[in-house]
Amino acid sequence: MTEREQRRPGATPMTRLRRLVLQTLTQAGEPVKAYDLLEILRSQGERLTPSTIYRILDFLESQSLIHRVNSLAAYLACANGQTNAHQPLLVVCAGCQKTTEVHDPELRNSIARRLETLGLSLTATSVEIRGLCPQCAPPV
Amino acid sequence: MTEREQRRPGATPMTRLRRLVLQTLTQAGEPVKAYDLLEILRSQGERLTPSTIYRILDFLESQSLIHRVNSLAAYLACANGQTNAHQPLLVVCAGCQKTTEVHDPELRNSIARRLETLGLSLTATSVEIRGLCPQCAPPV
DNA sequence: GACGCGATAATATATTATATCATTTTGCGG
DNA sequence: CCGCAAAATGATATAATATATTATCGCGTC
Numbered sequence: 001m002t003e004r005e006q007r008r009p010g011a012t013p014m015t016r017l018r019r020l021v022l023q024t025l026t027q028a029g030e031p032v033k034a035y036d037l038l039e040i041l042r043s044q045g046e047r048l049t050p051s052t053i054y055r056i057l058d059f060l061e062s063q064s065l066i067h068r069v070n071s072l073a074a075y076l077a078c079a080n081g082q083t084n085a086h087q088p089l090l091v092v093c094a095g096c097q098k099t100t101e102v103h104d105p106e107l108r109n110s111i112a113r114r115l116e117t118l119g120l121s122l123t124a125t126s127v128e129i130r131g132l133c134p135q136c137a138p139p140v
Numbered sequence: 141m142t143e144r145e146q147r148r149p150g151a152t153p154m155t156r157l158r159r160l161v162l163q164t165l166t167q168a169g170e171p172v173k174a175y176d177l178l179e180i181l182r183s184q185g186e187r188l189t190p191s192t193i194y195r196i197l198d199f200l201e202s203q204s205l206i207h208r209v210n211s212l213a214a215y216l217a218c219a220n221g222q223t224n225a226h227q228p229l230l231v232v233c234a235g236c237q238k239t240t241e242v243h244d245p246e247l248r249n250s251i252a253r254r255l256e257t258l259g260l261s262l263t264a265t266s267v268e269i270r271g272l273c274p275q276c277a278p279p280v
Numbered sequence: 281g282a283c284g285c286g287a288t289a290a291t292a293t294a295t296t297a298t299a300t301c302a303t304t305t306t307g308c309g310g
Numbered sequence: 311c312c313g314c315a316a317a318a319t320g321a322t323a324t325a326a327t328a329t330a331t332t333a334t335c336g337c338g339t340c
Contacts, residue, residue: 013286015287017288033326033327034326034327034328035327047289048288048289049288049289049291050327050328050329051288051289051290051291051328051329051330052287052288052289054327054328054329055287055288056287056288070210070211071266073296073326073327073328091255091258091260093260100258100260102255102258104254106254107250107251107254110250111247111251111269114244114246114247115231115242115269115271118231118240118242119273119274120231120233120272120273120274121271121272121277122271123234123270123271126211126268126269126270127267127268127269127270128210128211128266128268128269129251129262129266129267129268130263130266130267131260131261131263132260132261132263133259137261153306153307153317153318155305155306155317155318155319157318157319158318173295173296174295174296174297175295175296188319188320189319189320189321190296190297190298191297191298191299191300191319191320191322192318192319192320194296194297194298195318196318196319199318213296213297213327
């Protein structure tokens with residue numbers, strides 16, 4: 001199905017490249033670094049430069065379609081493919097770097113309430129936690 | 141084979157440079173980037189290279205004397221100084237980048253308990269939260 | 281067709297971090 | 311004190327990550 005790009009106002013301009021980058025991240029299922037992404041796409045015959053990748057990553061992040069994992073300097077496709085803004089907690093395994101996207105409004109609220117008492121507000125921005133996944137956790 | 145006696149473990153080798161870097165970060169009172177730190181020290185007549193700075197930052201972090209603020213790629217002196225391993229929450233203002241080190245065992249426990257139910261364990265590693273400080277929060 | 285506009289290309293440069301090997305300093309046993 | 315070995319630092323180079331700048335392309339519209 002070769003549909004044409006729609007450029008209606010308000011519509012999300014998902015161009016071929018943007019879709020391709022998002023698909024690639026989704027298929028990876030784990031955080032991928034910008035230059036690794038670049039290499040993957042180039043190996044598929046795409047001709048891309050770092051600028052283009054970063055612009056696309058910035059765009060996808062602005063749409064909440066991907067998240068930047070700060071502690072890894074890597075990018076992760078959003079687990080539930082939401083288009084709308086949402087507020088995940090990213091839990092990064094300090095051992096294997098597997099990253100889990102946790103959607104837990106209750107936990108998030110309890111964090112937000114606590115920060116309120118300190119005069120800080122938790123906005124729709126990131127919470128990133130480093131911990132250990134079951135495989136990397138030391139035996140009990 | 142006679143193994144040579146290792147250096148006594150537990151003795152923290154706080155050399156002049158390490159102390160100097162820690163003092164500089166403490167005086168700054170806010171996250172400082174590695175190359176900014178380099179510049180500050182050079183302006184004081186120290187002759188240092190990036191390698192040295194990063195080695196020292198790694199060391200200080202391993203001693204829990206400083207924290208790396210991942211979302212800023214910067215380094216912050218630990219608020220309560222020279223104590224041992226501890227588990228702060230770093231709250232980074234998304235507006236002005238002011239960073240608050242929160243020590244709140246109760247909040248941390250509530251996060252840990254929630255993650256347990258997901259099979260994840262929260263170890264002595266970082267929790268980094270982006271939010272807004274009072275100055276940067278929009279008026280209600 | 282010419283214009284407007286956002287996306288992409290191309291090039292250069294900035295920023296952050298590590299690798300490697302040489303040299304100096306340090307702690308300790310003799 | 312001497313000398314060793316390990317740790318720390320110096321020096322140089324380079325890798326890895328990210329942004330700036332300017333030009334061009336594609337598409338919708340007038």
